[in-house]
Amino acid sequence: MNRVYSINDVMRAISDPTRRSVYERIAAADEITVVELTRGSGVTKGAISQHLKTLKQAGLVTERPKGRNVYYRAEPEGLTPLADWLSHYGDFWRDRFSNLRTVLKEIDQ
Numbered sequence: 001m002n003r004v005y006s007i008n009d010v011m012r013a014i015s016d017p018t019r020r021s022v023y024e025r026i027a028a029a030d031e032i033t034v035v036e037l038t039r040g041s042g043v044t045k046g047a048i049s050q051h052l053k054t055l056k057q058a059g060l061v062t063e064r065p066k067g068r069n070v071y072y073r074a075e076p077e078g079l080t081p082l083a084d085w086l087s088h089y090g091d092f093w094r095d096r097f098s099n100l101r102t103v104l105k106e107i108d109q
Contacts, residue, residue: 005058012058
C-alpha cells in the first residue's frame with residue numbers, strides 16, 4: 001500500500017539544513033550508504049541515520065538492504081507535494097506580475 005505524503009511531511013523533512021544536505025548528496029548519487037554519507041560530512045553516523053529516518057518517513061528516500069549495507073536512493077516523486085504547492089504560488093505571482101505590467105503600461109501612457 002502506497003502512503004500519500006503531505007506538504008507538511010516534506011517541508012518538515014527538508015526544513016533542517018543538515019538534512020537537506022544529506023538529501024542533496026543522496027540525490028546526486030545513484031545509491032549511497034550511511035558510511036559514505038558520514039564520510040567528510042562532519043556529522044556522526046547516528047545523526048545521519050536519524051536524518052535518513054526522517055527523509056524516509058517523508059517519502060523522500062528509499063532504502064535497499066544488501067548484505068551488511070543499506071543503500072539509500074532519492075525518490076523524486078517524494079517532492080511532488082512541494083512541487084504542487086509551489087506551482088500554486090507560481091500562478092499567484094504570474095498573475096501579480098501581469099497586473100503590474102498592465103499598471104506600468106497605463107502609467108507610461
